[in-house]
Amino acid sequence: MVASSEFTNLFSPLALSAGESELQLRNRIVVPGHNSVFMTMTGPPTDRIHQYWLTKARGGAAMIITHLHDVAPRSTEADSPTIHIDESIERYQKISNSIRGEGTKFLIQLNHVGGEGSSRLNGGALLAPSAIRPTRNQLLPTAGETPHEMDLESIERIVAAFKVAASRASQAGFDGVEIQAEVSFLIAQFMSPQRNLRTDQYGGSFKNRMRFAKEVISAVRQGLGNDKVIGIRISGDEFLKGGIDQDEAVLIAKELESTGILDLIHVGAGPGGSAHIPPTYHRAGSFAYLSEGIRRAVALPVLSSQRINDPSIAEHMLREGISDLVAMNRAIMADPEMPLKAMQGRVDEIRHCIACNECISRNQAGIPIACTMNAEMGREANMLVTPARVTKDVMIVGGGPAGLECARVAALRGHNVTLFEKNSKLGGQALIAAKAPGREDFDEVYRYFSRQMELLGVKVKTNFKVTTDTITAIGPNVIVIATGSVSPTGGHPGGTVEIATVRQVLSGEIDCSNFNKVLIVDEDHSIKALSAADFLSNLDCHVELLTGALYAGAQTEFGTLQMVYERVLKKSVIIRPLTAISMVDGRTVVAINVLSEEETPIPDVDLIVTAGLSVAEDSLYHTSLGLVDEIYLIGDALAPRKMIDAILDGARTARQI
Template sequence: MTPYPNLLSPIRIGATTLPNRMVMGAMHTRLETMDRPIERLAAFYATRARGEIAMILTGGYAPVPEGVMDEGGLVLNSREQLADHLPITSAVREAGGRIVLQILHAGRYARVPECVAPSPAKARINAYAPRALATNEVWATIESYANTAALAAEAGYAGVEIMGSEGYLINEFTAAITNQRDDEFGGSFDRRIRFPLEIVKAVRARVRPDFMLVYRISSIDLMEGGMAAAEIAEFARRIEQAGADMINVGVGWHESAVPTIAASVPRAAWAAAVRNVKQAVSIPVMASNRINTPEVAEALIASGAADLVSMARPLLADPEFALKTRQGRVDEIAPCIACNQACLDHIFTERVATCLVNPRAGREIEFMDRRSPSPRRFAVVGAGPAGMSFAIDAARRGHRVTLFEAAPEIGGLLNLACRVPGKSEFDELLRYFAVSLQRAGVEVRTGTRASVDALAGGGFDTVVLATGVLPRRPDIPGIDHPKVLGYTEVLSGRAEVGERVAIIGAGGIGFDVAEFLVGDPEESTSPDAFRKAWGVDAAIASPGGLAPPSPHRPRRRVHMLQRKPGSLGKALGKSTGWILKAKLRRAEVEMIAGARYELIDDRGLHYSVDGERRLLDVDNVIVCAGQEPERSLHDALAQRGMLVHLIGGADEAAELDAYRAIDQAVRLAVSL
């Protein structure tokens, strides 16, 4: 018997029966901005359909040009555009799947000068201030949704999802904070929800009965002036009465001060908000946000909080998530670690989305995954993310691969990342790598420091050096003082750290060390601890579901310093950096820019800012001042005539991240 009886059971949505309860949530990819966009989108969605996901929701298409996310964004408002959609829907159908088009009007989040909203208040995350829609324009916008839905049906989609969450146009109408209108679409609760209700009724009237109509509701706004639980429940009932076949549950607004989907948010943290909607309606309800394993998904459905689960980023990480679940190969699922590095951070910085764990995501037509006609013997030195990724991919292509690792365990710096509060998902990545190395048939030699003689005389055709980085030791008087610690000593637990600490360096590692020293490990694993820390009212009794956050009592007094002027943390992830900085502010971490380091002695760290000499009386000074590539084997191997490749930190240590290391490793394996 399957351990996932609920997750793998069929369910009826309107006139459509889905074979399981797993849905690919809508996500922006920017694939339309690349060469061969239609081919890329068709391959992207068809790959997920072949992976047996029950239904796919596309990225959002605006019903009118002023509703796009940004310049050149996706619009579907005329029959001339159908030619771009037919290859996509055909590819998904041929792969055995169903695809639903999301209709999204960005409202005041639209990064275009002509953006519109219910009222003219500007969003703090947009440079453009919106123009308020006139009453006749609101009615015209309602008709535009119905027009896009009719076109979607003609293009071969199985349904549409009306995006009414996350602070976009519809959500701006339903929330009092952004709806200051005095016509029939503003003021009272009934008038504020009229806009979405009229949209659902208009769409239902324009499409055939068996065409799915999904509505994405905001189950908790996380904004002052948002809806409370009773209003949300009543709104959900009205949406059902208006003609929706299913409700998908969204969480928060993009400008909310509460994180909703990053790794610092516990898994299934929003179950109570989902349950509030589920208990109000008789149509199926789908949960979303921080659902990344079959176990979490099964538990949500079994608890009665939801009927289905929507997973977006997990389907970037592994398009075969549903297939592997059905086949009992859950340990082979590539995990979404909710890092946002290559998906959301790429989107927010105008790049094309992909995945740290799976560089093939969004690049399906670039990778020809076939076995090599002439297998070779590879030696890979270093079992960090780059070395493991290359070894796995090369072995799957039929090559014989031996992986050398000096440490007693695989993982490299991933083993340190796991120890940082909010990064426990890296444990899942390590588990996946261990399973994949074994399944691919890689010979793993841990506790073995590869020598030049062993590599040159071992019968290997090629050596891949993934030896990582060495911490940079800055030239500061007193750098060898006993107070001074390296970040590897601290994160590994090998060093005792005092109560007063100075951190030299404010890059990603510096921030990780600060979080390690002052953070609350339970905050990212316990929904209750998370809600208390961030001020979330689980009962949504208050408007927007906000409550006073509980005070944080840091375990240490920490000071962070950087040489550069300007605010610290500018290079952190666009979608996650603000979360980490907010947590450190809550822990009263002092951040000092423009520091000139003078001396480290028994008294602490002597430094100056703008010529003013200062002293930090600290127990320890932790050095997080960058890294240097570890290439000590390279020249000697080349002199022996060996073919040698450098990947990951051994190739380039500057701004090192696991995404670049894994992407480079997989591409090298393909090219060889």
């Protein structure tokens, strides 16, 4: 198939050196290694991870890199798989063959987490070049464990472990190895002037700090053989005070290249702040400059990471010489067929990642990742779209995420679908979320699903309030109620302060430009209260945020939370943790500490904004029971939850019709 002329660089092949051989890549799109929690620390690769990778291969990616695999038993992360057992080799042989059968190359990532692991997993002490507490991300609840300083014997043992793991990777049929030397794992710890305070041959000078990495590279080549790829993933900037900065990253890349062993350098970012997995507040492609500096300094091919979510961005990076390959991780989680769609000129059909980081939030909680936009991700074997046995007339009430996904899948299965939405525009609460500063990418819900409705022939009726009379008049075979939820404002007796919800504020239903002092109450511990604070502080309001939790937005992914906290604190928003409203007297709000019960008056409040728990809007469902034989209640109308849950509801229900 001839690739779209719009992406001539993106879909040009690349002959990647593989030791003394070559590895032919069909295009420049790589799925980088990432933690899925689809595997266990001790078992072989699962059918679930196999289907996950295979779907991406079928979608057109040129190369897939696995999640990090531990090279030593004491190197452990929550779900870090192992290559040590023979069953893993046997399973990987089958997986490698199936992925190559789709035209995709397959690399394994090898790693030792060093001081970034947790002794809670196996009770053993962590190992690191120096006994220094990690500073990877102090917001993480696991941060702060002090490791044991490695002696020379343990260094030799771990270098040897990389060699053994590489040999087993070769037996397992991988096309090569990527060495993980980023995000403050062990190799990065040795390279870092912040983490490596040794005074022997492995510390001190730049050359000494690079010694361990170069020994690992040599050991991996010895174990892997001379006909497979060796890449290394490094940070283009750790964004840590005293850590590896952009200039030092260039020196590191050149020093690693000087071994004459490497075939590829993969440039990421972080682990400082939110750079490692950039949330929606980071503009797509905004970390490209890190790989650009390294590519101009080395002759080896450079693979660039960090929020490359669109083929146009990837094409620009390749055309301008910023990188030779592009890593598209969350982008291909959201749409594994993105490469094929771009190649075929179907760009408007791509389902873009919105960088909500729900996938990362689940990973941080130690549960399998999932994607807000793509309910099938991680459920590939169980969520096939099969033709309906009987074609039905399906009436869906509600054009939010749940109703839209239900309409999409039901239409794909061959049903005649009509979607009713009471407002003028599809998207539901995603439209409101997109009004918050830095969260404009949530408009992708409207863009993607609107286009899908057109392509699939779904009849869409906006500005249409459905009643039981409407249902009776239309006479569908199936009704799906996706009417969402409402946010009660509540009330405070004795108060004269105006009260509104976050939805009312962000949607513009209430004009907040004339309020001087606004109090926001975080009751559901999502990002909503902080988003409202971000929005209102741009209107020159004095904003205070009360939360009964230890910190606001406690259920928000850490990288996202760190960025929005930074945004609101820089705008002088006052955050009062462990605090609720005791009473309101006129325009004075009496705040109370939920533990000490100490009360603090906050005078001259003009507006209270509640970020409270929503209530299901399910009245139409109950009045429609009995009108048709097949009726479903989905999304927030079933129970108010996150958008990821609403879309999953829609996806599952459509498969039942």
